[in-house]
Amino acid sequence: MNYDQVTTPSELKRLNIKELGGLCASIRERIINVVEKNGGHLASNLGTVELTVALHYVFDCPKDKIIFDVGHQSYTHKILTGRGDVFDGLRQNGGISGFPQPEESEYDAFTAGHASTSLSVALGFAEAARQCSADTGVVAVIGDGALTGGMAYEALNAIGSEHLPVTIVLNDNNMSISKNVGAMSKYLTRLRVSKKYVGMKNEIKRAVSIIPIFGDGILHLMDKGKKLLKRIVLSNKMFEEMGISYYGPFDGHNVSELIEIFEQVRKKKGPSLVHIITDKGHGLKSAVIDPEHSHGISSVGAMVGNDFSAILGEFLTDAAEKDNRVMAVTAAMAIGTGLEKFSTAHPDRFKDVGIAEEHAVTYCAALAAGGVKPYFAVYSTFLQRGFDQIVHDVCISKRAVTFCVDRAGVVGADGVTHQGVFDLSYLLPIPNMTVMCPTDGAELKAMLEFSLGFDAPLAIRYPKSYKINREHAPIIYGKWEEIVTDKNSHVYVLCAGGRALDIALSAVEDKKLNVINARFVKPLDTEYLDGINKRGNIVITLEDNVRAGGFGMSVLQYLNSKGMLCKCVSLAHDDKFIDNRDVASSLSDSGLTAENLLNVVKSLE
């Protein structure tokens, strides 16, 4: 059975159980072929093929809602819901997204990209169905990694008390991107490896296979046997005591068993949690052996630049040798943020807190209060989660936390949920916060050096990569750096970060300009601005951030407060979400190109 013979879930339901094995193999092959070419989430998707086939076999989408947490594991779902033929366009300009998007298909119940939202979404759908008297089945698929996020616990707390028919499928592969962390992870491991429990489950399964069962089959027996099971497996109580029926653990690659379980769970009136065990990367040896580095892979021929994250990792690893105050913190992104080496060199000074950005920020604030020098390395988009904690726990009390804000600016194929274009806007208004943008690796290193002696909240924001290293003037608090000066030019291009500087420097090839590295976005170099605020001057600000609340607005606001004599225009992203397309076209769609810069200057002259 080939994936292209199933274009809707109703076609899937016409297959017999035996045919599903072949279908899974064909889907798996399709995923491997496309992801190896386009890049994307490989191992997570290979681990959820049987699960997704079983869910679509039992539930009736789009009437029923399957909500994928993070959504990075939704490729099989896309293939089964009419997108098998366009799957080649995964993550490409104009192609389908790597995450669920209701605008893309009615089968995608809810937008996702950030972790730990699925349980709140599921409860919302279930309550809406109750309010509207609709017959809507609701399933949330959440990984053990996503179950480290605080939102998931807020939702579990509510789900357990509301008695609505929500099915939670806990896809447990013992991995987040890296090895999963935390007490819940340990608890799941106890459930997984409890031999007595597994033995008992096998007993029950044997009984099921020899005794003809009517009605609820395995689950019925499990319910009946639960008292006994509970005595044996004391730890198996947490979900039950919260009011959520727990079933499992089951083999997440056994499609017929999964179908049987889901058919029974679907009839339940209250909330249930079905715990399944999967192998991340299932079916591809290299991915099973190294699921960490096969979690997300780059496309063939992806632009390779010099990674800022590697500079951060090297710097902090060395700094921690010399300065025993230095600690590095990540929220489940050790590899992406460059901290892998640090984690092995200084295991005692490294903390992976799980997908828990809010916790990470407040934790760092208290580390700083207690005499540690914490560096929280985090993607711009995920730091959005920690806004209140930055205000309340870090900035009010001026805690010396350094935020290494990676993947700032547009991110390319991960698309709309992952764009790092808001951080300047949410960081700049917070009192006591200093914000810096390095233009290359050498400058990031200098900024990090500066940060060691800086005793206040600091954010250093940078995209994934930079082109080349330059010679730089020393870092002086609140001072900018002149990169190109031309006495005959009355145009000043103020650049926040490397991408902005690259644009300005390519424009300089065609026109005389003054190019300034606005390495401190907060505080602004007001002395410099006062110097260029003259009639006849043109000031252009460039940044890879949304315009509202960004660097340009901040410059405009300052000049305005002084009585603006120069002309000033801000080039930045417009007030719209940016979908999955490569970095260069995302920038050019927003007019962040040398050509547009020159046109704007021309229109002002």
Ligand SMILES: Cc1ncc(C[n+]2csc(CCOP(=O)(O)OP(=O)(O)O)c2C)c(N)n1
């Ligand atoms: C708020 C947030 N922080 C970080 C991430 C990055 N991220 C994407 S998937 C993932 C791991 C998810 O692990 P799990 O839920 O167990 O799914 P698996 O890939 O193992 O199937 C992480 C940390 C994210 N998507 N959202």
